[in-house]
Amino acid sequence: MTLAIDGGTPVRREPFPAWPYHDDTERAALIRALEQGQWWRAGGSEVNEFEREFADFHGAPAALAVSNGTHALELALELIGLAPGEEVIVPAFTFIATSNAVARLGGVAVPVDVDIDTYCLDAARLEAVRTPRTKAVIPVHMAGQVADMAAIGDWANRHGVTIIQDAAHAHGATWEGKRLGELGSVACFSFQNGKLMTAGEGGAVLLPDEAWYEEAFVRHSCGRPIGDRVYAHRTPSSNFRLNEFSAAVLRAQLARVAEQTARREARWRELSVALSGIDGVRAQGRDARCDLNPHYMAMFTLEHEDVDRALVVEALLAEGIPAFVNYPPVYRTPAFWAGPVHGLPGVEDLAERCPASEKIGTRGIWLHHRTLLGSSEDTAQVATALAKVLAGISTRQPTGAR
Numbered sequence: 001m002t003l004a005i006d007g008g009t010p011v012r013r014e015p016f017p018a019w020p021y022h023d024d025t026e027r028a029a030l031i032r033a034l035e036q037g038q039w040w041r042a043g044g045s046e047v048n049e050f051e052r053e054f055a056d057f058h059g060a061p062a063a064l065a066v067s068n069g070t071h072a073l074e075l076a077l078e079l080i081g082l083a084p085g086e087e088v089i090v091p092a093f094t095f096i097a098t099s100n101a102v103a104r105l106g107g108v109a110v111p112v113d114v115d116i117d118t119y120c121l122d123a124a125r126l127e128a129v130r131t132p133r134t135k136a137v138i139p140v141h142m143a144g145q146v147a148d149m150a151a152i153g154d155w156a157n158r159h160g161v162t163i164i165q166d167a168a169h170a171h172g173a174t175w176e177g178k179r180l181g182e183l184g185s186v187a188c189f190s191f192q193n194g195k196l197m198t199a200g201e202g203g204a205v206l207l208p209d210e211a212w213y214e215e216a217f218v219r220h221s222c223g224r225p226i227g228d229r230v231y232a233h234r235t236p237s238s239n240f241r242l243n244e245f246s247a248a249v250l251r252a253q254l255a256r257v258a259e260q261t262a263r264r265e266a267r268w269r270e271l272s273v274a275l276s277g278i279d280g281v282r283a284q285g286r287d288a289r290c291d292l293n294p295h296y297m298a299m300f301t302l303e304h305e306d307v308d309r310a311l312v313v314e315a316l317l318a319e320g321i322p323a324f325v326n327y328p329p330v331y332r333t334p335a336f337w338a339g340p341v342h343g344l345p346g347v348e349d350l351a352e353r354c355p356a357s358e359k360i361g362t363r364g365i366w367l368h369h370r371t372l373l374g375s376s377e378d379t380a381q382v383a384t385a386l387a388k389v390l391a392g393i394s395t396r397q398p399t400g401a402r
């Protein structure tokens with residue numbers, strides 16, 4: 001069968017469900033915010049209402065809305081008092097914001113390898129990098145798979161290390177029957193355009209109690225306490241406030257997360273089975289203790305070293321499947337080395353101690369979550385396209401010869 005990149009018929013012509021999704025609920029919400037007459041949180045009600053609803057959805061005592069997910073992480077690190085030179089353990093395989101937030105505060109992001117099956121922080125490797133300067137650890141719930149919060153929690157409690165969850169992929173996820181706000185740690189979310197609920201940009205932090213909320217409020221609003229009218233700036237903090245329009249849209253989006261998650265769970269069950277049937281493909285695994293996984297991405301690795309990953313992605317796109325290469329390990333970006341790195345080994349030593357991140361980063365492909373929002377037939381076409389591409393490129397003439 002001729003591949004679509006070589007002029008053959010694509011497996012799919014019709015698009016997957018569009019993302020972001022909106023309907024009249026968002027339209028009405030925007031008008032409501034507009035006509036409220038105050039477009040920032042100080043005079044409006046949308047941000048306050050959204051915070052209540054988002055906290056309740058995650059079983060958290062409180063939530064603070066912020067401008068984006070990177071700021072959510074920066075604010076969380078500011079709240080725990082991260083000082084310059086202190087260390088924060090991050091997964092080597094994550095979106096760069098996880099380590100950038102640490103660097104922004106002057107902290108040293110210490111990359112640790114992930115588990116080759118779940119793609120989440122490997123708790124067994126934490127102790128090897130602990131130093132007297134270790135302040136916090138940021139497990140990332142990769143693509144919706146909750147990190148091993150039991151083992152990470154045990155280790156962190158034993159050594160007095162603070163946990164900050166990077167939940168930018170995990171809106172509504174659960175772990176051993178608990179929602180993310182019930183796990184006892186601060187959790188950071190993103191509402192960027194591609195995320196599981198979105199207002200284009202935005203973020204939120206789940207907080208353990210009202211005292212944390214008040215302190216977080218001060219630090220997301222130029223150091224001003226709630227209701228301040230006399231410029232009582234208490235800290236030299238930045239401005240991470242969310243606006244009323246975004247909050248109004250996010251309230252509409254939040255109301256759909258549970259139903260969309262159920263749909264993606266059903267589609268991923270089918271897709272992961274289908275992917276496992278393709279030679280040379282290994283799908284991201286599932287830790288059964290993550291009882292609800294919202295599936296921010298559908299991820300897999302190419303197991304045969306001779307397969308050209310960039311070509312597979314290009315060929316999948318031509319077949320009508322929205323595919324992307326995975327994040328590189330954070331230490332393989334110039335950004336990482338431009339931050340504070342004192343005490344860290346060089347890139348080759350880090351690579352040696354992070355074999356799973358190296359493999360997932362160089363051999364991994366992810367598909368947009370909208371590929372999991374359609375019908376079973378849509379999902380089946382994803383596997384059909386991948387099987388076609390892998391079979392097709394192995395017999396294909398080298399491009400140089402055409």
Ligand SMILES: *Cc1c(COP(=O)(O)O)cnc(C)c1O
Pocket residue numbers: 068069070071094095097098140166168169189190191192201202203
């Ligand atoms: C998207 C994302 C962030 C940052 O969110 P922004 O809203 O884009 O700043 C942080 N961590 C992870 C893992 C992400 O994927």
